[in-house]
Amino acid sequence: MRAIFDLIQTVAPQTSRVLITGESGTGKELVARAIHENSLRAQEPFITINCGAFPETLLESELFGYMKGAFTGANENRQGLFRAAHGGTLFMDEIGNMPLPMQVKLYRVLQEGKVRPIGSTEESDVDVRIIAATNKDFEKEIAEGRFREDLYYRLSVIPLQLPSLRERREDIPLLARHFLESFRKAMEKPVESISPEAMRRMESYDWPGNVRELENTMERAVALETSNEITLRVLPDRIAGYSGNQALAPSNGASGFPTEGVDFEKEIAETERRYLQGALERSHGVRTQAADLLKISYRSFRHYAKKHNL
Numbered sequence: 001m002r003a004i005f006d007l008i009q010t011v012a013p014q015t016s017r018v019l020i021t022g023e024s025g026t027g028k029e030l031v032a033r034a035i036h037e038n039s040l041r042a043q044e045p046f047i048t049i050n051c052g053a054f055p056e057t058l059l060e061s062e063l064f065g066y067m068k069g070a071f072t073g074a075n076e077n078r079q080g081l082f083r084a085a086h087g088g089t090l091f092m093d094e095i096g097n098m099p100l101p102m103q104v105k106l107y108r109v110l111q112e113g114k115v116r117p118i119g120s121t122e123e124s125d126v127d128v129r130i131i132a133a134t135n136k137d138f139e140k141e142i143a144e145g146r147f148r149e150d151l152y153y154r155l156s157v158i159p160l161q162l163p164s165l166r167e168r169r170e171d172i173p174l175l176a177r178h179f180l181e182s183f184r185k186a187m188e189k190p191v192e193s194i195s196p197e198a199m200r201r202m203e204s205y206d207w208p209g210n211v212r213e214l215e216n217t218m219e220r221a222v223a224l225e226t227s228n229e230i231t232l233r234v235l236p237d238r239i240a241g242y243s244g245n246q247a248l249a250p251s252n253g254a255s256g257f258p259t260e261g262v263d264f265e266k267e268i269a270e271t272e273r274r275y276l277q278g279a280l281e282r283s284h285g286v287r288t289q290a291a292d293l294l295k296i297s298y299r300s301f302r303h304y305a306k307k308h309n310l
């Protein structure tokens with residue numbers, strides 16, 4: 001994370017486009033805001049859009065604007081987000097979910113620095129720094145034809161990969177205490193610490209929702225805690241009952257299978273990743289030894305390591 005902070009300071013004064021990748025909840029928008037606030041554009045607009053939240057036609061009008069009468073319901077001229085962000089930064093979240101036809105139009109804007117509202121014949125220059133983010137695997141998306149390779153290279157002038165929370169477990173106590181202090185003050189509650197057992201469970205949990213999940217967990221814990229210390233009692237069952245050395249942790253049901261069902265592929269993927277990380281830690285990063293510990297071939301180890309970005 002220190003290396004990422006250093007990179008933010010280095011790239012912030014530039015105008016180069018930045019592509020932030022990482023799992024959901026790792027703080028991609030916070031990084032984008034940090035880049036903007038440390039740039040020469042800090043006094044100009046910082047505008048965000050979730051590219052996966054709009055259908056293609058609506059996304060085009062949001063980004064580029066439209067003229068009165070361009071389509072049914074267009075009762076007045078409206079500038080798009082590119083024009084609204086002129087001089088500042090446009091943060092395009094979930095860019096990997098953008099439909100292919102819109103990718104073509106975005107590529108043209110990035111190439112020429114001009115936008116044309118829907119229904120207009122005139123183009124206007126825009127000076128906008130683009131910071132994009134995604135939780136998608138672009139190599140896979142490009143290979144399967146869901147994302148344009150030329151647009152990817154336009155966006156990823158400076159790539160920035162955010163690690164998941166389970167990859168930096170030493171940050172969990174720091175973040176947990178930060179959120180505790182924040183929510184303690186906001187709720188005006190005398191909760192001052194986290195019990196050692198509660199902290200151990202949080203440190204061993206894999207946090208699939210990353211920092212966002214940890215923040216929500218601490219908000220819940222502070223709200224429910226009646227003593228001056230966060231205890232296991234106020235942690236969600238998935239964390240309070242979590243054991244990191246269990247491949248799967250089903251509960252309930254006569255057969256040990258959870259009554260509410262299970263996301264099989266997600267559980268298997270998380271288990272694979274946990275064992276890979278454990279083997280790498282035990283072997284001090286020597287991959288051939290890690291493969292031996294897992295009793296698989298080195299070729300298989302490389303396949304799984306690539307699959308899980310390790």
